[in-house]
Amino acid sequence: MTPDMTVKLGQLTLRNPVMPASGCFGYGEEYAPFYDLAKLGAIVVKGTTVEPRLGNAPVRIVETSAGLLNAIGLQNPGVAAAKEKIRQLAPYKTPVIVNVAGHSSNDYQHVIEALEEEPTVAAYEVNISCPNVQAGGLAFGTDPAVVAALIKRLRRVTEKTLIVKLSPNVTDIVAIAQAAESAGADALSLINTLVGMAIDAEKRRPVLANLTGGLSGPAVKPVALRMVWQVTEAVRIPVIGMGGISCTADAIEFLLAGATAVAIGAANFINPTVCPEVAAGIAEYLKRHHFQSVQEIVGLAKLTSQE
Amino acid sequence: MTPDMTVKLGQLTLRNPVMPASGCFGYGEEYAPFYDLAKLGAIVVKGTTVEPRLGNAPVRIVETSAGLLNAIGLQNPGVAAAKEKIRQLAPYKTPVIVNVAGHSSNDYQHVIEALEEEPTVAAYEVNISCPNVQAGGLAFGTDPAVVAALIKRLRRVTEKTLIVKLSPNVTDIVAIAQAAESAGADALSLINTLVGMAIDAEKRRPVLANLTGGLSGPAVKPVALRMVWQVTEAVRIPVIGMGGISCTADAIEFLLAGATAVAIGAANFINPTVCPEVAAGIAEYLKRHHFQSVQEIVGLAKLTSQE
């Protein structure tokens, strides 16, 4: 008996809980040579803005202990061109989640409006880690009131599944999560990258042209797992857990912590077939432990920890 | 010509910028068999509270990718017994920095008052990552106003060097740093551990009895380095940088980012002689690059990055 791997995010049903993390999978085509993308629960594409963005000057990435720092600077072709690329994914019959970025609430709204009529787009993942120009560049995701206002507004312009992607660089991620939920988000995804830096001791200058970058990979997994645990204690909407997931056991830990689905980012870079491998691995785990469905293990560690 | 390795923290002069991080070096005696503790710039002892504390139930530690989570729970013999242990360090003629912990501003004040007359104690490192019972357990270190009030009060009761140890689990560490500076802190040390979690996928429960723990080790270095960079841009008092430092190059990076001194925590566990090795390594680096003193490289990456 093969276990039921389907999970729901808002009105959306995913064939399995595993998807790539935004920005680590381009617009999908790059990994198509390695496996059938229909093996994914969803395809999450690169952060997309209204206008094309060049992104940051190189050096954009640097390896760190069990992770990497990136400062891509949201390079993307703009929503119009992105739409064309997204259309190419239709044959995979797999929900496409578009990561939406901007520097004002207008920006976000325009990206969504430009995609609203596109049937290939199943959901939006609102990246609130972007600097908010109206608020002097402080990230949207750091103030519950700002997040609530933004999401309320976006909720009005779309019927599609609205996912809010939370930044971990905050004192109280639960407050942000609750703000997003009450503003009408269908789901949350966390975590985005931790702001970090690398310095070249010999050249005596920061490695990244942008000075700081976002840390991800196995190094951040414990922080991500903690935040998923805390947030899923405090909200009723489903959570997509991510941050360092690189193998089946990692994914299981996020599900046990309370995540309904998981996303895999940096691990794609070291193993291009990690997503389907983890999806298959979860199914095996469920069989081995005699669970009928993946939903049975969502948040299970919370119960056992109360014993 | 051997370079000048001395650095100043408040009125305190250290023979070199390398010290162990609190909680990773007990009360000093544990590492005395491995080398002469007089090779250290300072000796930083375990977090000390007014009353003895049993600490958390085991499991207290778990290894993570390039780091570890700990949930010791401030186990310590209380300030009276700690004082006896600290006295044993007098023969090393090395400044002893006592890490001070508590759950109310009274607690902190009493620990300091109990040590004020003790000549072996050169400075206090106020650990504001502890939960504040008056504020319903939210950590002191998350609110600039609370931090300012606490430090103002402690400043009144001591002439000794007062160091404030910042928590990285905040949205804006610069605001906390500035609050501590304006309240009269002589120096800052950062970062404390990032709150994280580990789950056993097979046992299906959190690994740590305390559920969450503090992440440290190489995994957190990029976050620590970024915070040291940001804080040293915004304050004039010296900063003790820490977070993942495990070798000479790591220490150099923190100095280049703006730290006046560095502390080494988890790396002591994998290399008990790491502190003197890094101190010697920094001296070699200075020689190799023809610097006369360690102070010359403090913040040097900020200049080169402006070129």
Add this chain to the structure above:
Amino acid sequence: MPEKIEMEIIKHQAVSPEVRRLTLAGEITAQPGQFVQVGVTTSYDPFLKRPLSVHDWRAGELTLLYRLAGRGTCLLSAKKVGESVTVVGPLGQGFPLGGQRPAIVVAGGIGAAPLFFLLRSLQAAGKEVTFFYGARSAAELVLREQFQALATSYVEATDDGSLGRKGLVTDLLQAALLTDKADIYACGPEPMLRAVAKLAAGYQCRCYVSLEAQMACGVGACLGCVIPSTNGTYVRVCVDGPVFAAEEVFAE
């Protein structure tokens, strides 16, 4: 006094599919029951050193016996003769050998590791020693001849009866205690140790148990490896142990 030293691998053998015996050359001292922290990699992943008991020691030569439990021991097992590993030790409190009574030594599975050196020391001290060697099945009873050679009398038991008596080693121990009193030394799974301690108490025998805990520093500095002691405080397995008098750590 513990120290940090590079030791060269001079022997590295598979004594069973699951278990390796590693002999290292270098000037380090050790008492039976003490352990060392072994560096399994220069990478930061895995991050910590691995605690392994002193399986045997003679001047200039340290031997470890370890089970392939996961990544760290697997990395260690890949190291070849001629390579060197960083070792921190000797660490912790060993087995007190003082007692006047004959000795009974009880091993459960890989818990036998530190007891080899203990047996050799008891034999050298001219003690009469009975060795109870238990495991889940035959495959886990490694180095049987070597252990047997060090004991005055030698008893084997496996849970599945695949070798020696079928059943728990503690049942056999009970029978033995009916006849004579002895000082008891045990290392193995905690349930076994508790059972041994209970028997020992029942027959007024001194009992020493060697325990395990997740460790970070191994030298008493991090307070990560504590276990509750019977006097209501926490004790550090790495410096207060790993060998404890049973009554210190197991309540009746």
Add this chain to the structure above:
Amino acid sequence: MPEKIEMEIIKHQAVSPEVRRLTLAGEITAQPGQFVQVGVTTSYDPFLKRPLSVHDWRAGELTLLYRLAGRGTCLLSAKKVGESVTVVGPLGQGFPLGGQRPAIVVAGGIGAAPLFFLLRSLQAAGKEVTFFYGARSAAELVLREQFQALATSYVEATDDGSLGRKGLVTDLLQAALLTDKADIYACGPEPMLRAVAKLAAGYQCRCYVSLEAQMACGVGACLGCVIPSTNGTYVRVCVDGPVFAAEEVFAE
């Protein structure tokens, strides 16, 4: 089409104190100038795979030539014949071989790595090829006979004069271009590539350069490896390169 495959090490030689040649067995295809991502460890530290050019290829056999630059290449160099490594490839755009003119191939130090396969292919295509092999000093001019055997004419230069002509390979190149036009292929340090490109432009020669950048994914997904292109956008070294027409990436 790139794929992820396990390849067995069938040869692993030190061709100089600094440089290793690694031959892997497995079904993978490759064009001259393409590269592969090589897994150097199963640990997460170091985390990323390492990009290495295809030094040579024949059906069922892939050869890499790499310099010991740091931790990753050092870990790779420890792997023995019989062990296997994970390889992702073939990746990127190779050298176009179409041109009608004779070919000039210019190598700087370890930049020679991908040019061996290129030379073999040009030779197979019956092209007349001049190979300029430059480095800082003699020690860096690895596999000299092998390279020489693949070129119609062969010129060496070292900055310190320890082997071949003393001076920059680009000076010798200039002399050659005075006489005949050619299609130019170059790989080496960026300053050398810029100098070669400048000369090529001066003599109206096509010029292809193979570039490097820090890489993460190697497949075009992360946008981490970009460099500015002359049309004002960023190009990805991993999929738009690593071989570029000089005018795409170097402004006059």
